Amino acid sequence: MNKKKQNLFENRWFIRIISLLASILLFSYVFSENYGLTTTNRNNAISTTRNETISNLPIQVNMDTDRYFISGLPETVVLSLSGPESVIVQTLSANDFSIVTEDLNLLGSGRHTIEIKVVNLSDELNYQITPSRVNVEIEEKVSIESPVEVSFDTSLVDEEYVSGEAVLNDDTVIVTGPSSTIDRIERIYVKVPTDINLTSDVDITTVVQVEDGNGNKLNVSVEPQEIDVKIPIEPYQKKVPLKVTQTGTPASGRTYELSVIGDGEVDLIGNRNLLAEVDEVPIEIDISNIRTDTVVTVPITSPLPTVTVSPIEVQVNVKVETTQTESAANRSSTSVQTINKKEEDD
DSSP: OHHHHHHHHTOHHHHHHHHHHHHHHHHHHHHIIIIIHHHHHHHHHHHOEEEEEEEEEEOBOOSOTTTEEEESOOSEEEEEEEEEHHHHHHHHHHOOOEEEEOOGGGTOSEEEEEEEEEESOOTTOEEEEESSEEEEEEEEEEEEEEEOEEEOOGGGBOTTEEEOOOEESOSEEEEEEEHHHHTTOOEEEEEOOOOSSBOSOEEEEEEEEEEOTTSOBOOOEEESSEEEEEEOEEEOEEEEEEEEEEESOOOTTEEEEEEESSSSEEEEESOHHHHTTOOOEEEEEEOTTOOSOEEEEEEOOOSSTTOEEESSEEEEEEEEEEOHHHHHHHHHHHHHHHHHHHHHHO
């Protein structure tokens, strides 16, 4: 018996068959461990249900926006999805679905409750939109063209300077919005911010503001939305008349008429607050040694130490007239001279 066993284990085919069976068993075990479990996981993935919530999804408005304006519609919604995990994963990866309103063109102007829905979403998924229905107001669009005001605080300009007239690259704008809002417009302007004690030109691009009578900003579109504003800032000048005053002792029997040659005005350059009280600049003409018509050049003195005057001198025309008293005295003197001459001849 032992001899038979020994002969069996020594048999070459018997050893080969045993080895083959062992290999098959080992292969089956490895295959089951690696591939059998993976297949199970895949099947589980297909059959697993998943929930997903997506926030801040924008809404596409199904409406002729060139004709109508809608208010009351939220900017975004929340979408909750549920269904097979593989479908949700594919949906999120493709991101080709959209949140849209119903066709609002069929509703026309007025207040309406509208439905918000999802398009291009798999039928295998269930969804919930929050909010799914909203109250909106649809109005016809109205456009108006309006001039633009400039809001500029001139008190911010340095006291020795003054602001000139503002220059805008666009004097008017087109304002578009619902008719009820357009009717509320009270003011369309650009505000020009600046530093205090301004001494140089302003050159700024600023946004157009649209307000109602209470100063509330209105929900309208403006074209152009921004405007370039330039405001010249120049040294403050004030033009005032010259006041001519006669000084000195007039020659006997003569009167004087004084008049400034030119427009009789000068420019004062300086602090505008100090110059507010200056209405004229005096100049004096000493006529003590003037006996005939003449033109006198007179320097102009600034009324304030910090104020510059232009021009710095002016010409004054002095017209001298002889009084009747002096004329009679001259005639009397001539008669005396004639009598004296006659007596000398005799």
